[in-house]
Amino acid sequence: MDELRTLILGIGNPARGDDGLGAAFISALGESLPEGFRAEACYQLAVEDAIALSQVDRVCFVDASVDVPAPFDWQPVGADPQGTMDSHALTPGALLMLTGILFNTIPEAWVLAIRAEETSEIREQLSETATQHLELALRFFNEKAGIYPDL
Amino acid sequence: MTDRAAPTDPDIPVNQSRSESRRIEIDPITRVEGHGKVSIHLNSAGEVDEARLHIVEFRGFERFIEGRLLWEVPVIVQRLCGICPVSHHLAAAKAMDQIVGVDQLTPTAEKMRRLMHYGQVLQSHVLHFFHLSSPDLLFGFDAPAEQRNIFAVIQAYPELARRAVLLRKFGQDIIEVTAGKKIHGTGAIPGGINRHLTLEERDRLLGQIDELTQWCRDALKVAENYCEQHLDMLKSFASFESNFLSLVREDGALDLYHGVLSAQDALGHPIFAEADLTRFNHYLHEEVKDWSYMKFPFIQSLGPESGWYRVGPLARINNCKGMTTSEADLALKRFRAVLGKHCGHSLAYHWARMIEVLHCIEVIARLLEDSDLLTGERVIKGVRREEGIGMIEAPRGTLIHHYKVDEHDQVQFCNLIVSTTHNNTAMNRAITMVAKQHLNGQPNLDDALLNHVEVAVRAYDPCLSCATHALGQMPLQIELLDAQGQRLQMLSR
Structure with missing residues (x-):
């Protein structure tokens, strides 16, 4: 049986304080990913990401959030016809919807939302609290990815 | 979206008492980059007095740059914007070229940078046209909201949407092979570039050119047909005379990477043409208004009242004498045959943008055939200077980076005009016109009417983004200050 292909997308701008959580997550994953896993950082989700999503079985969107409970939230996400596509940036649900319409396939998907303190300050470092949340999110994800390969 | 009386709100037009004023807000504007807000001010008779676009401009980045080493600036500035990081990368690199004493790059370096830039403009324009503006153009401004969105476009025109995604991907692939990475690329460095194209990369891109060029022709046709079939609307919808500013090549041809800074009036008469880009601040000044974070630039010799101008695709198409590629030049001639030499219609931005798309793919094809991309000197140095000004035609218009660097290679001064x-x-003028035309006498606002205002803004493809994208939070803050700088009101979410 072929290996399941999994894409991890870390979203956010590392120059905007805790908005960089997604990129920091990808950086921390490093090269030690299980077979079949691929990780990429991006500022925001864009329409062409639909091509990458059409080529994998599973995708995990990692982003900062000021709305979820600390330290992080892990939820499945599906294609969302109401998802916003009002700018170059898409929501995960909108991107999944686009992928389905254009390529007739939608990967299983989850959002790992890591609790941020602030995301508007021009600063390259994560806040202390966000750093702690990041570590817990990484531990959670590595356990899921390692012990439960099916996530 | 709110429709509310604001009797105690100090943000009201001058010359009106607060009790006479009523304010309608469209917040946020959809399908433009980032978030802004439009406030429409009605007078006591319920007529539109003025409409204002409030944009939370991304300030403070200059201080983020100050103290950085000149070598890292072209990389770091890409964090300014998640939408067009390559424009900032190249504008900063061009400024730093001057700091390291380089006025003329090697042919290899300039062509690699041009390839990067034209790839970026291509992918930016394609996305704007197909995914942000097409719902308005294909279904009409008055179409139901549930239809006037990109998913409806994709359902109705799946092949069009698929091509747009693949054209975007092609532009991103060009950025990746020229800049080294999709984001935070390092390809342009002070004095040149740090990599060549490999034969494999070149052939992979070149192999797609014929098909993609045909798609660009088809896309241009969509814009042409739309404009020709809606000429009356183009002439009446947010159409006004203005000055236009852009870079043009020394011989007057359109050039997105470098040239002479040129301003023309509404009749095409030259206002100035300056080859020495370091003198830009002799021509352009900025006005501050107490209701907006964003400055209002104007041509100094004309003053703020009549010296304001437009930039971007329509300005470039109006200002240039011609295109350097054959098919785009024919497209330019068709544009002028229909709309005239100096067109002031806001909606003509869409047509101009798609002429540039065809031009970009033609330039990319030409560059990919050039062996200078595969070999040749990549970087040079000259006599060190303290100051550098980089200017480039970004997808949305002229972008200016201005730096001063000390003897320790540290940036001491940074100013960016986006x-x-x-x-x-x-x-602001466009939305005021549209608001007056479409909202007067209609006290019960509906989504279609409000969308007319947004359509006018979208034509300019404004980048309101500050590249932050946390789930559940898009930054928006409105602050009012009095003449003494005291805050009267602040709204944030």
């Missing part, structure tokens, strides 16, 4: 700022007055 494309959307140049268009500030024009966008």
Whole structure:
């Protein structure tokens, strides 16, 4: 049986304080990913990401959030016809919807939302609290990815 | 979206008592980059008095740059914007070229940078046209909201949407092979570039050119047909005379990477043409208004009242004498045959943008055939200077980076003038016109009417983004200050 292909997308701008959580997550994953896993950082989700999503079985969107409970939230996400596509940036649900319409396939998907303190300050470092949340999110994800390969 | 009386709100037009004023807000504007807000001010008779576009401009980045080493600036500035990082990368690199004493790059370096830039403009324009503006154009401004969105476009025109995604991907692939990475690329460095194209990369891109060029022709046709079939609307919808500013090549041809800074009036008469780009601040000044974070640039010799101008695709198409590629040049001639030599219609931005798309793919094809991309000297140095000004035609218009660097290679001064700022007055004028035409006498606002205002803004493809994208939070803050700088009101979410 072929290996399941999994894409991890870390979203956010590392120059905007805790908005960089997604990129920091990808950086921390490093090269030690299980077979079949691929990780990429991006500022925001864009329409062409639909091509990458059409080529994998599973995708995990990692982003900062000021709305979820600390330290992080892990939820499945599906294609969302109401998802916003009002700018170059898409929501995960909108991107999944686009992928389905254009390529007739939608990967299983989850959002790992890591609790941020602030995301508007021009600063390259994560806040202390966000750093702690990041570590817990990484531990959670590595356990899921390692012990439960099916996530 | 709110429709509310604001009797105690100090943000009201001058010359009106607060009790006479009523304010309608459209918040946020959809399908433009980032978030802004439009406030429409009605007078006591319920007529539109003035409409204002409020943009939370991304300030403070200059201080983020100060103290950085000149070598890292072209990389770091890409964090300014998640939408067009390559424009900032190249504008900063061009400024730093001057700091390291380089006025003329090697042919290899310039062509690699041009390839990167034209790839970026291509992917930016394609996305704007197909995914942000097409719902308005294909279904009409008055179409139901549930239809006037990109998913409806994709359902109705799946092949069009698929091509747009693949054209975007092609542009991103060009950025990746020229800049080294999709984001935070390092390809342009002070004095040149740090990599060649490999034969494999070149052939992979070149192999797609014929098909993609045909798609660009088809896309241009969509814009042409739309404009030709809606000429009356183009002439009446947010159409006004203005000055236009852009870079043009020394011989007057359109050039997105480098040239002479040229301003023309509404009749095409030259206002100035300056080859020495370091003198730009002799020509352009900025006005501050107490209701907007964003400045209002104007041509100094004309003053703030009549010196405002437009930038971007329409300005470039109006200002240039011709295109350097054959098919785009024919497209330019068709544009002028229909709309005239100096067109002031806001909606003509869409047509101009798609002429540039065809031009970009033609330039990319030409560059990919050039062996200088595969070999040749990549970087040079000259006599060190303290100051550098980099200017480039970004997708949305002229982008200016200005730096001063000390003897320790540290940036001591940084000033950035971004494309959307140049268009500030024009966008306010456009939405005021549209609001007056479409909202007067209609006290019960509906989504279609409000969308007319947004359509006018979208034509300019403003980048309101500050590249932050946390789930559940898009930054928006409105602050009011009195003449003494005291805060009267602040709204944030």
